[in-house]
Amino acid sequence: MAEIRFGLIGVNGIGRTHRRALENMEGAKIAAVCDIVEEWAKEAGEQYECPWFVDYHDLVARDDIDIVSVLTPHYLHAPMAIAAAENGKNVFVEKPLCISVSEADAMIEAAQKNNVKLGVCHQQRSSRQFRLLKKMIDAGEIGTLWRVVMISCGVRTQAYYGTGEWRGTWSLEGGGVLINQHVHDVDTLQHLVGKPSLVAGNIQTLTHDIAVEDLATAFIHFENGVDGLFQTSNIDGATFNGIQVAGNKGILVSGQGLRIGRPEMPSDQFARENPEKFGKMETTWEDLEPEEGPSGHPAMIQDMIDAVVNDGQPEVHGEEARTAIELLNAMILSAKRQKMVPVPVDRAEYDELLAELRADEQ
Ligand SMILES: NC(=O)c1ccc[n+]([C@@H]2O[C@H](COP(=O)([O-])OP(=O)(O)OC[C@H]3O[C@@H](n4cnc5c(N)ncnc54)[C@H](O)[C@@H]3O)[C@@H](O)[C@H]2O)c1
Incomplete structure (x- = not known):
């Protein structure tokens, strides 16, 4: 099976946890990174020998990414996830899904319209x-x-x-x-x-x-x-x-x-x-x-990969996280x-x- 290629938006903070999990995960690789702080984007790009960006629009537009992980502050979740979905990418969003129910509706609609998966990292469930x-x-x-x-x-x-x-x-x-x-x-x-x-x-x-x-x-x-x-x-x-x-x-x-x-x-x-x-x-x-x-971030990321590979739903999909x-x-x-x-x-x-x-x- 081909490796699942992740594009990470936000490489520091909780991005570090996702990076560690992906570094140790078979069948997955970090294929592109983005951070508004250029130095952090560049450092991560060099570490994973992959393209790096400071503008997330450049990352979501690439055609060599299977899952975009949105690992940024809350107000960015909806616009970034919607941009990723509109570019045909599956999206894995850190908690919370977003800030408001109307944003949640828009994210779910974008994922459905573009036939991509929307998963949310509520890892406490996996404890x-x-x-x-x-x-x-x-x-x-x-x-x-x-x-x-x-x-x-x-x-x-x-x-x-x-x-x-x-x-x-x-x-x-x-x-x-x-x-x-x-x-x-x-x-x-x-x-x-x-x-x-x-x-x-x-x-x-x-x-x-x-x-x-x-x-x-x-x-x-x-x-x-x-x-x-x-x-x-x-x-x-x-x-x-x-x-x-x-x-x-x-x-x-x-x-x-x-x-x-x-x-x-x-x-x-x-x-x-x-x-x-x-x-x-x-x-x-x-x-x-x-x-x-299996628990924590590795379990949630693996669940997202399984959903993409098997064309199923992630455990915490958009509607589920909207509640x-x-x-x-x-x-x-x-x-x-x-x-x-x-x-x-x-x-x-x-x-x-x-x-x-x-x-x-x-
Ligand atoms: N699942 C968990 O247990 C858990 C734990 C901590 C944080 N989080 C969630 O993770 C998300 C990020 O939190 P954090 O504490 O890592 O925040 P943070 O402020 O450390 O930001 C994370 C990263 O996003 C980058 N970033 C900010 N704006 C950006 C932009 N416009 N484009 C690209 N990159 C940008 C930052 O430079 C940073 O590297 C939040 O949604 C938070 O709730 C989840």
């Missing part, structure tokens, strides 16, 4: 723990899902926001902790539980001198009837990432380790049939040990307009809000 959670939920281990609580909190310093002029802005980053540091969790939440249908959110900026949020809290109702709570932050000293998913036959809890609690009988049956007013039910707890398996954008756009819209927001998000309404937020930070 051992989340693969096992997904498998157990889908296998009905905890029965009918009822509720979910996800907390994904960490910290970024003010100095972090100084590492790129795009960070901390509505114009270029398109949001804060929701769209950047913890968009992986927004994606994983919907991957595990299902499509959201109604969102109420609040966002705040508490400890950073930035325009975008560093704390977000949301109530989410899902199409399958599940009620969820989600909180994420960049303001906590101690990082905590945990999820609790409960159904009638059990509860999955991950945070420090992964456990399943199995009640002695389905809890809805117990509630109906137990004759005592304050009946207690035994629950057996079991520690779960996820299996080793995270729906969710976080809905949280921001809800917070700013002080109302509950149905999903799909009203495209024009979110674009109008984003234009206001961008104008305010000028």
Whole structure:
């Protein structure tokens, strides 16, 4: 089989991770590179003995590239991915897919029209723990899902926001902790539980001198009837990432380790049939040990290659990644307009809000 030829846009930052992964991957090679910083583009071009560019239009126009990887700041994802698709290239985009649902629609449409694959690097899904959670939920281990609580909190310093002029802005980053540091969790939440249908959110900026949020809290109702709570932050000293998913036959809890609690009988049956007013039910707890398996960037890149080679869909294709954008756009819209927001998000309404937020930070 011929090697799959990658064209990388953005060779530093997360580009380094993609470079390392591709250097070690059989059946793939770096065939062209681009970076706005000429020195970095040239250095990478010399390392891989391939053409290098400072203007991404030159890279996407080449006819010796199979997959264009968009590894640049958020505001560039949509224009670069669309340009690549219009030049007949499959596109692999770093998370988040883009900034707004209307951009997401345009990217998906461009990929469909030009008959190319659009994949998104939401590698958290490939972690051992989340693969096992997904498998157990889908296998009905905890029965009918009822509720979910996800907390994904960490910290970024003010100095972090100084590492790129795009960070901390509505114009270029398109949001804060929701769209950047913890968009992986927004994606994983919907991957595990299902499509959201109604969102109420609040966002705040508490400890950073930035325009975008560093704390977000949301109530989410899902199409399958599940009620969820989600909180994420960049303001906590101690990082905590945990999820609790409960159904009638059990509860999955991950945070420090992964456990399943199995009640002695389905809890809805117990509630109906137990004759005592304050009946207690035994629950057996079991520690779960996820299996080793492909994970991280190498797994996501390999998945994208497989989709191109086998003419299938990447695991996180455009529509799949759009749901995270729906969710976080809905949280921001809800917070700013002080109302509950149905999903799909009203495209024009979110674009109008984003234009206001961008104008305010000028
Ligand atoms: N999957 C993950 O876990 C993960 C981790 C970190 C970053 N990211 C994502 O990767 C993307 C890039 O983040 P980063 O921290 O590497 O950003 P960054 O600011 O370091 O930029 C990445 C690269 O893009 C280049 N670049 C910027 N504008 C360009 C342009 N117009 N043309 C060509 N190159 C350009 C920069 O010079 C740099 O080399 C973001 O979408 C971010 O959310 C993902």
